[in-house]
Amino acid sequence: MTSGFFHNSALDAKSDIERVKALIKGVVQGVGFRPLVFRLATDLVLFGSVKNTCHGVCIDIEGTKEKIDIFFKNLNKKAVSPISISSIDRSSEPLLGYKVFSIEKSTDEHSHSSALSPDLAICGECIADISDSRNRRYRYPFTTCSACGPRFSIVESLPYDRDNTSMRAFQMCAQCREEFENPSNRRFHAQTNACSACGPELKLLDSSGKLLLCGDAALSATVNYIKKGHIVALKGLGGFQLLADATSDQAVSILRERKQRKSKPFAVMFPSLSELTRHCLTSIYEENVLVGRQAPIVLVRKKAANIFGLSAFVAPENPFLGAMLPYTPLHYLLCNELGIPIIATSGNQSDEPICIDNAEALEQLSNIADLFLVHDRAIIHHVDDSIVQFIDKQPQVIRLARGFIPLSVPREKTGEFALATGGHLKNAVVMALHDEIIVSQYIGSLDTGKSRDVFSKVVRNLENIYRAAPKTIIHDLHPDYFSTSTFTSRPAAKISVQHHIGHAFSCFCEHKLSFPALAISWDGTGYGTDQTVWGAEFFLLRDSEVRRVGSFKPFMLPGGERAVYEPRRSAIGLLYEIFGKDVLGFKTLPSIQSFTGEELSLLEQMLEKKINSPYCSSMGRLFDGVSSLLGLVQKSDYEAEAAIRLESISQLSTLNKSYDFKFSYANVGGENILTADWGFLIRSILEDIGNGKPQCDISLKFHHTLATIACRVAEVFGIEQIILSGGCFQNRTLCQLVKKCLEAKNFRPFFNQLIPTNDNGLAFGQMAYYEKYLSQQ
Ligand SMILES: [Zn+2]
Numbered sequence: 001m002t003s004g005f006f007h008n009s010a011l012d013a014k015s016d017i018e019r020v021k022a023l024i025k026g027v028v029q030g031v032g033f034r035p036l037v038f039r040l041a042t043d044l045v046l047f048g049s050v051k052n053t054c055h056g057v058c059i060d061i062e063g064t065k066e067k068i069d070i071f072f073k074n075l076n077k078k079a080v081s082p083i084s085i086s087s088i089d090r091s092s093e094p095l096l097g098y099k100v101f102s103i104e105k106s107t108d109e110h111s112h113s114s115a116l117s118p119d120l121a122i123c124g125e126c127i128a129d130i131s132d133s134r135n136r137r138y139r140y141p142f143t144t145c146s147a148c149g150p151r152f153s154i155v156e157s158l159p160y161d162r163d164n165t166s167m168r169a170f171q172m173c174a175q176c177r178e179e180f181e182n183p184s185n186r187r188f189h190a191q192t193n194a195c196s197a198c199g200p201e202l203k204l205l206d207s208s209g210k211l212l213l214c215g216d217a218a219l220s221a222t223v224n225y226i227k228k229g230h231i232v233a234l235k236g237l238g239g240f241q242l243l244a245d246a247t248s249d250q251a252v253s254i255l256r257e258r259k260q261r262k263s264k265p266f267a268v269m270f271p272s273l274s275e276l277t278r279h280c281l282t283s284i285y286e287e288n289v290l291v292g293r294q295a296p297i298v299l300v301r302k303k304a305a306n307i308f309g310l311s312a313f314v315a316p317e318n319p320f321l322g323a324m325l326p327y328t329p330l331h332y333l334l335c336n337e338l339g340i341p342i343i344a345t346s347g348n349q350s351d352e353p354i355c356i357d358n359a360e361a362l363e364q365l366s367n368i369a370d371l372f373l374v375h376d377r378a379i380i381h382h383v384d385d386s387i388v389q390f391i392d393k394q395p396q397v398i399r400l401a402r403g404f405i406p407l408s409v410p411r412e413k414t415g416e417f418a419l420a421t422g423g424h425l426k427n428a429v430v431m432a433l434h435d436e437i438i439v440s441q442y443i444g445s446l447d448t449g450k451s452r453d454v455f456s457k458v459v460r461n462l463e464n465i466y467r468a469a470p471k472t473i474i475h476d477l478h479p480d481y482f483s484t485s486t487f488t489s490r491p492a493a494k495i496s497v498q499h500h501i502g503h504a505f506s507c508f509c510e511h512k513l514s515f516p517a518l519a520i521s522w523d524g525t526g527y528g529t530d531q532t533v534w535g536a537e538f539f540l541l542r543d544s545e546v547r548r549v550g551s552f553k554p555f556m557l558p559g560g561e562r563a564v565y566e567p568r569r570s571a572i573g574l575l576y577e578i579f580g581k582d583v584l585g586f587k588t589l590p591s592i593q594s595f596t597g598e599e600l601s602l603l604e605q606m607l608e609k610k611i612n613s614p615y616c617s618s619m620g621r622l623f624d625g626v627s628s629l630l631g632l633v634q635k636s637d638y639e640a641e642a643a644i645r646l647e648s649i650s651q652l653s654t655l656n657k658s659y660d661f662k663f664s665y666a667n668v669g670g671e672n673i674l675t676a677d678w679g680f681l682i683r684s685i686l687e688d689i690g691n692g693k694p695q696c697d698i699s700l701k702f703h704h705t706l707a708t709i710a711c712r713v714a715e716v717f718g719i720e721q722i723i724l725s726g727g728c729f730q731n732r733t734l735c736q737l738v739k740k741c742l743e744a745k746n747f748r749p750f751f752n753q754l755i756p757t758n759d760n761g762l763a764f765g766q767m768a769y770y771e772k773y774l775s776q777q
Pocket residue numbers: 122123124125126144145146147148149
C-alpha cells in the first residue's frame with residue numbers, strides 16, 4: 001500500500017504518462033470536429049495529433065491518464081450537433097514523446113466518398129456573428145463556419161476543397177485566411193470561409209435583369225419590396241425560391257395566379273420558432289426537427305383560429321401547413337428584418353426542376369417575380385427543400401433533399417457499382433459504390449425536356465464525383481418511363497423491378513428487416529408484371545422470392561393516364577364495375593354531374609368497348625374515386641389532391657366504424673390471389689351519400705375499412721413483420737389506423753421514415769431489391 005502511495009504523480013510524473021489511440025466514428029468529418037479536438041487537447045496541454053481517415057477520425061494523444069480521461073469526457077460533452085459520435089474505440093500504445101498537438105493532413109480522406117457532406121443550416125455561433133454590430137461579419141449574408149453552410153450544392157468534384165467548389169472564385173482576404181489556417185479557430189479549414197471584403201455579394205435586379213442595388217442595400221430594399229406585396233425570386237442555397245408576404249391575401253393570390261397554381265399549398269418560412277408557434281400547433285418532436293441542422297419544411301397543424309393573419313390562400317382547405325425556419329444567413333437576415341412569415345416556394349415553372357442559374361431564372365421566372373435577389377456564388381447541384389411530417393411522434397421524410405442528401409447508407413456486402421434509376425414521378429436516383437449506397441437529390445417528375453436534362457445531369461454528376469461507371473442498371477418495369485428507356489443503349493446489365501415491389505423493399509431495407517415479411521404496397525399506379533396497372537398490392541417477401549399474394553379487385557380507368565388528374569374518371573370506373581351501363585343513371589352524383597352529356601356518352605363507349613380504359617388495382621385511384629363521389633375534387637390541380645382533401649375532411653370525424661367488404665380468391669396470371677372486393681364498400685358509401693350522412697364520417701369510415709382490410713390480410717398470412725409502403729402511406733390517417741389495427745393484433749408494422757414512401761424513395765427500393773436477391777449470386 002505504501003509503495004503505491006509513494007509512486008504517486010508527484011514523485012514520478014513521467015511514468016504516469018500514457019499514449020492512447022482512438023478511432024472516432026459517426027458524423028465527425030466536414031463538421032468542425034478536428035478543430036474541436038485540437039482545442040480540447042491544447043487546453044489540457046496534451047500532445048499528439050488528430051486526422052481524418054476513411055474509417056473515421058483518428059486521435060493519437062499522450063498525457064497523464066487523468067487528463068486523457070478528462071479529454072475524452074469533454075469530447076463527449078462538447079460534440080454537439082452537427083457532430084455526432086457513434087463510437088470511440090480506444091487502445092493503449094507505446095509512448096512516442098510528442099511535443100505538440102497537431103492537426104494532420106490526412107492522406108486517404110479524399111478517397112472516401114462520404115467526404116461529401118449535405119448542406120447544413122446556419123449554426124448558432126454564425127447567427128451570433130451576423131447579429132453583432134461589432135463583429136466584422138455583421139449582416140454578411142454568406143457567413144459560414146466549419147459547422148455550417150453549403151457543402152453538396154457547391155461542390156464540383158472531390159476532395160471537398162475550396163478549389164473544387166464554386167467558392168474557388170473568391171480569394172480569401174488576409175483576415176479570413178488567418179481564421180482558415182488557425183487550428184483553434186472555428187473557421188479552421190472551413191472551405192466556404194468568406195466575409196464582405198472577399199466573399200460573394202448580393203445584387204438586386206429588376207425582372208428585366210437590370211441591376212438596381214448591391215450588397216446590404218439590396219437586402220434592405222428587398223425587405224421593403226416584400227412588405228409592399230411584391231414577389232421576389234431569391235437565389236437561395238440549392239436553387240431559386242419565390243418569396244412573398246404570407247400575410248397578404250393579395251400577394252399570395254398574385255403569386256398563385258402567376259405561377260398558375262390554383263390550390264396546392266405553399267410552404268411558409270417563419271422568422272423564428274416562437275413566431276411559427278403563434279400560427280401552428282407543434283410538438284416537441286416537430287420543433288426539434290425544425291431547428292435541426294437539416295432544417296426541412298415540416299408539415300405542422302395550423303391553429304384552428306387564424307388570428308395572427310396568415311393569408312387563407314397559403315394552404316386552402318388543408319389543416320396542415322408546410323413550415324420552416326431560415327436556414328441560411330441570407331434567409332435569416334431577410335426574415336429577421338421582415339418580422340412576418342413569408343411564402344418560400346420553389347422557383348420553377350410548374351413541374352420543372354428549380355432554377356439554379358441567374359440567367360436561367362431571369363428567363364423562366366420574369367413573368368412571376370417582380371425582382372430578383374441574386375449573388376455570384378454558383379450553385380453546382382440543385383437541391384430542393386426537404387419535407388418531413390410526423391406520424392405518431394415518428395418523423396417521415398416525404399421529400400429527401402437539402403440537409404439529407406447525398407445520403408450514404410452502408411452496403412451490407414461490398415459489390416460492383418450499380419445505378420438504380422427510380423420511376424417517373426418524384427424521381428431520384430441511387431448509386432451503389434464499393435461499400436455504400438448513395439441517394440441523389442430529389443429530381444421530380446420526368447415529364448418535360450428540362451427535367452429529363454436535369455435527370456441525366458444528376459446521373460452524370462454522380463458518376464463524375466464518385467468516379468463510378470455502373471456495371472448494372474436497375475429500373476422500373478415500365479418500358480416507357482424515361483428513367484427506363486434512356487439507358488437502353490448503355491453497355492451495362494439491366495434489371496427491372498416491379499414498381500410496388502420497389503416500394504416494399506425501400507421500407508424493408510430502411511428498417512434492416514429480415515425475411516419473411518408481408519408488404520402492403522398501396523400507391524398510385526405502377527406497371528404490373530401482367531401488364532395491367534397495379535397499386536393496391538400485398539406481397540410475401542421471403543429469402544427465396546417475392547410473391548404477390550393479394551390485391552384489390554381491378555376496375556377500368558376510362559382515359560388511362562388522364563384519370564390521374566381527373567378523379568371523376570376513377571369514380572366512373574368504380575361505378576361501371578358495379579352497375580355497368582346503369583351508372584349514367586346516377587344523375588345526382590357530383591361525379592356524373594361534372595361531365596357534359598356528350599362526354600358521358602363518349603365515356604360509356606370507351607368503357608363498353610374497353611378502349612383506352614386499362615384495368616387497375618390502384619389504391620390511389622380508389623381514393624380518387626371516393627373523393628369524387630363525395631363531391632370533393634373532380635379535376636385535381638396537383639398530384640394526389642383528391643386523396644389529400646379526403647384525408648383532410650376525415651379529421652373532422654371521430655367515428656370508429658368500418659364498411660362491409662368481402663374477400664375472394666381470383667386467378668391472376670395463373671396464381672390464385674386473395675382479392676379484396678370494394679363493391680359493398682362503394683355501394684354503402686353511395687347509400688350514405690343518398691341519406692345525407694356527413695362527408696367527414698363517410699371519409700373516416702372509408703379509412704377505417706382499409707385498415708380493417710389490411711389487418712384481415714395480415715391475419716390470413718400470419719407473418720409478424722408488416723411493411724407499409726407506397727405513396728398512400730403518406731396519408732397520416734391511413735398510416736395511423738393501419739398501424740394501430742395491426743398492433744392490436746400483435747403484428748409489427750413498419751413504415752418508411754427516412755426513405756420516402758412515395759416515388760422519391762423508389763430508386764432506393766430498387767437498389768435494395770437488387771442487393772437482396774441478385775448482387776451476391
Ligand atoms: Zn456556423
